[in-house]
Structure formats: C-alpha cells, structure tokens
Amino acid sequence: MAVFLAFRRSTKKIAKGVPLLSVSIALSACVPSGHLASTQAPVPVFDPVAFFAGHTEGKGRLSVILRRHTPTLVEGYGVAPGAGQIDLEQDVRVGVGKPTHRTWHLRRIAPDRYAGTLSDAVGPVTGEVTGNRLHLQFAMKHGLHAQQWLDLQPGGQTARNRMVVTKFGVPVASVDETIVRRP
Incomplete structure (x- = not known):
C-alpha cells in the first residue's frame, strides 16, 4: 500500500491530458533495476515459515517513478499457527x-x-520456493501487480528482498531490502 500511495502522489504531478501509459513507458527507465541481480542458489533452502517466525526487521529503499529513493523500515512478528503456515x-x-x-x-x-x-493485496498471494529463493506474486489496487524475490543468504538469518511493482506491464516502483531475523 505504501508503494501505491507514493506512486499515486507521483502521478498527480503529471500534466493533465498526458496518458498515464505513455508517461509510464517513457519513465520506466527511472525505476532502477540494476539492484535486481540474482543471488539465487540451491542452498540454503528457503523455508518462509521458519524464517518469518519471530521478530524480523527489514531495511531498504523504495524507488518510484518521478520521485527520489526513499528509505524503508519494516518491523515484523510472525507466528506459525500450524505446520506449513x-x-x-x-x-x-x-x-x-x-x-x-x-x-x-x-x-x-x-x-x-x-x-x-x-x-495490501487484491486477491490471493502465490509463492514458489526454488532453492534459497521465495518468489511471491500478487495484485494490488488500481491495476498494480507486485512480484517479490526473497533470497535466503548463507546462515539462514538474512534474506534479500527485491520487489518490482508494475502497471500495464511497465515497472513503476521497486524495493530493495535486507531482512534480518531478530532474537
């Protein structure tokens, strides 16, 4: 939702009468994607239940078209109510x-x-684990679509989260974040 709100504020600055799709295509290069280099590996295998149970903290940056990079902080607490949940x-x-x-x-x-x-999603979230990578996908309000790639790092206490939000298939925002399990 925070990504959507920042995106919506940015698009309000676009001159009236200019189609959003044309502007999004022209400006999609403004959403950096170089930080999306793969760190996928066969091990350690990502178990989202084990990783997110307990306290986690994510620090990163949000990049939205027409805006400067913005720091992000995500504090989480997970509970496993049953096997595989x-x-x-x-x-x-x-x-x-x-x-x-x-x-x-x-x-x-x-x-x-x-x-x-x-x-924050409209409809279901789907995920697939391949080795150390968890790939999540979901739709958001206003035609936005998100994909996240979380790569578990050696030692199993840190994951690198890379998320790309698109509209009409064009990247409009990205997040690059490091998530750490806290004691």
Whole structure:
C-alpha cells in the first residue's frame, strides 16, 4: 500500500491530458533495476515459515517513478499457527512518514508452493520456493501487480528482498531490502 500511495502522489504531478501509459513507458527507465541481480542458489533452502517466525526487521529503499529513493523500515512478528503456515504482522515505515500496518497469511499447499493473503493485496498471494529463493506474486489496487524475490543468504538469518511493482506491464516502483531475523 505504501508503494501505491507514493506512486499515486507521483502521478498527480503529471500534466493533465498526458496518458498515464505513455508517461509510464517513457519513465520506466527511472525505476532502477540494476539492484535486481540474482543471488539465487540451491542452498540454503528457503523455508518462509521458519524464517518469518519471530521478530524480523527489514531495511531498504523504495524507488518510484518521478520521485527520489526513499528509505524503508519494516518491523515484523510472525507466528506459525500450524505446520506449513505463517501469520506475519508488519509495521511499514516509508521515509519519515507514519507507519502503516499489514498482515500476511501464508500456507504451504504443495512441496515448494505457497498460497495466502496480504492485507495490501487484491486477491490471493502465490509463492514458489526454488532453492534459497521465495518468489511471491500478487495484485494490488488500481491495476498494480507486485512480484517479490526473497533470497535466503548463507546462515539462514538474512534474506534479500527485491520487489518490482508494475502497471500495464511497465515497472513503476521497486524495493530493495535486507531482512534480518531478530532474537
């Protein structure tokens, strides 16, 4: 939701009468994607239930077209209510703004496959694990679509999160974040 709000504020600055799609295509190069280099590996295998159970903290940056990079802070607490399930509560702060709250519910539906909900999403969240990578996808309000790639780092206590938000298939925002499990 924070990504959407920053995106919406940016598009209000666009001159009236210029189609959003044309502007998005022209400006999609303004959303940096060089930080999306893959760190996928066969091990350690990403178990989202084990990783997100307990306290986590994510620090990163949000890049939205027509805006400067904005620091992000995500504080989370996850509970595993049953085998193969995680309920994750997160407080998200974008820049110096007031934190927003979001809730994830994920469950394993098959080996290496997950499904669930996210309070910021419209419809279901789907996920797939390949080695150390968890790939999540979901739709957001106003025609936005998000994809996240979380790569578990050696030692299993840190994950690198890279998210790209698109509209009409054109990148309009990205997040690059490091998530750390806290004791």
